[in-house]
Amino acid sequence: MSELEIWAAHYGGFALFFLLVFGIIGLPVPDETLLVYCGYLVYRGTLNPLGTWLGAALGSLAGITGSYIIGRTLGLGLIHSRFGKRLHITDARIRKVHDWFDRIGHWALFVGYYIPGVRHFTALVAGTSRLEFRSFALYSYAGGCVWVTSFLMLGYWFGDDWERMFGMVHRNLVAVSLIAGGIVLVYFLVRWYQRQRA
Numbered sequence: 551m552s553e554l555e556i557w558a559a560h561y562g563g564f565a566l567f568f569l570l571v572f573g574i575i576g577l578p579v580p581d582e583t584l585l586v587y588c589g590y591l592v593y594r595g596t597l598n599p600l601g602t603w604l605g606a607a608l609g610s611l612a613g614i615t616g617s618y619i620i621g622r623t624l625g626l627g628l629i630h631s632r633f634g635k636r637l638h639i640t641d642a643r644i645r646k647v648h649d650w651f652d653r654i655g656h657w658a659l660f661v662g663y664y665i666p667g668v669r670h671f672t673a674l675v676a677g678t679s680r681l682e683f684r685s686f687a688l689y690s691y692a693g694g695c696v697w698v699t700s701f702l703m704l705g706y707w708f709g710d711d712w713e714r715m716f717g718m719v720h721r722n723l724v725a726v727s728l729i730a731g732g733i734v735l736v737y738f739l740v741r742w743y744q745r746q747r748a
Contacts, residue, residue: 558584562597563605570606574613575620576670582701589705603702610663610694617670618686621677656685660693 558565566588573579585606591597662672676686 558588559591559596562588563601563603566602566605567609567612570609571613571616574610574669574673575616581669585698585701586705589702589707590709591705592702593706593709603698606698606702607695610698611691614659614669614673614690614694615687617673618677618683618690621674622680623677625674625678656689659686659690660696663693663697 558569566584569579569584570581573581573584588597588602588606592599592602658668658672659676662668673686673690676690
């Protein structure tokens, strides 16, 4: 049992709140493992179900909002700096990303919770692209609540077998993430090649 798991077992929802804030902003916190483990502790009767869920949900929402604010402030400053100009990042390209978020990018905020390393990245991009907070909150907050609930329930339903089941789920999520990443990469390469020919 890791120190973080001991801390979560001792302080419950309070610990989950702070751990998920830092984990979703981008620090190396094993978010899913903690959620499943806390679901197991709810199954054992060690943690209160409502307090655990509230701590986890509020922590995930606070963390994703923090990433959005960082993108909205520091991200825009970086883009308009000399570094941004060297990368050829222009206002026109930012508008394209914003328009993409308006069309289908919202779902990246919702689904991104389930893809390792993507949660905070989508929120940063949403903030940097000046996506309206109302649109950001609608999809990212809904996604956060579903994500928290699903992993807590995983630990609760599988009880003493939670580690084995979580290992299977985690491997499948990584595999799906790699496949999805490959599809997205091929799509952008094809688009780039078509633009070059045009």
